[in-house]
Each structure stands twice: as C-alpha cells, then as structure tokens.
Amino acid sequence: MTELPARAFGVSKDAMPVFCKVFVHDLKAMAAFYEEVFGLVPIFEHSDDMMGRMISEIGYGAGYPGGTELTLIQYHDSKAPIAGESVIGFTTTDLNACVARAKAAGGRVHEPIKRLDQFGISVTFIMDPEGHVNEVVQLDTPMAALS
Secondary structure (H helix, E strand, C coil): CCCCCCCCCCCCCCCCCCEEEEECCCHHHHHHHHHHHHCCCEEEEEEEEECCEEEEEEEECCCCCCCCEEEEEEECCCCCCCCCCCEEEEECCCHHHHHHHHHHCCCEECCCCEEEHHHCEEEEEEECCCCCEEEEEEECCCHHHHC
C-alpha cells in the first residue's frame, strides 16, 4: 500500500475543485427544482458556444466564502447525458424537510434515509425530475463546529 503524503485538509498542489456543472435537458425546470429544494440562488445566466456547441447555463453561488459553485448547463442541440453520470453532494441541517421539499417539487427519493454511525451522518439519495442523483447528508456535527 502506498502511503499518502501528509497535507492540510482540502489542499492540493496547485488546483482545487471550485465548481461543478451538471448537464440537464430542461434547464428552466431543473433550475426551479434546485432553487425550491436546496434554496440555491442564481448568480448568472449565460448562453455561449462551448467546444463547437451552443449551450445555456444557470450558475449558483456557494453558500459560504470559498465554497463550491454549481452550474446547470444545457446543450441546445441534444438531450442531456443519461442521468446517473454524476452525483451532486449537499449537506442540510434537516434531512426530512429536504426530502419533503424534493417530493413536493417532483423529485423522488431512491431509498429511505440511512444512518451511518461510523461517519456521524444520515444520508439519502434524491433524484431530480430528470433522474440526476443528489446525495444529501445531515452531519451530526456541523462543519463550522469542526474548524
């Protein structure tokens, strides 16, 4: 087994993930879902050429300084990739309320909330109306308390 070098949590050599883009088919419908269920607030809408294909996208800012941003993106000339190609991770302080919002907004829960004592979390997988996977975690100890 190779021993990994000791580093500060979340620090890489010269690059760090700061945003995620998820391809969707119906950009406006998926924007409404993520705004309603997760409380995301759009910070920009943009249409452009990306690698020879026209796209439209809606970007959502991080909920805290230095946090990861999420962008929903749609190709104009085709449907989105098959759902399940990625997993978007969210944390919440009330997993049951998040599940209820998802169901009310047209999402579905893949399996009941599961308790993982070894990680100090409760977790479930919420599928948006197009079938994209969202792993939603409620931490026993909020992240702010860990720093």
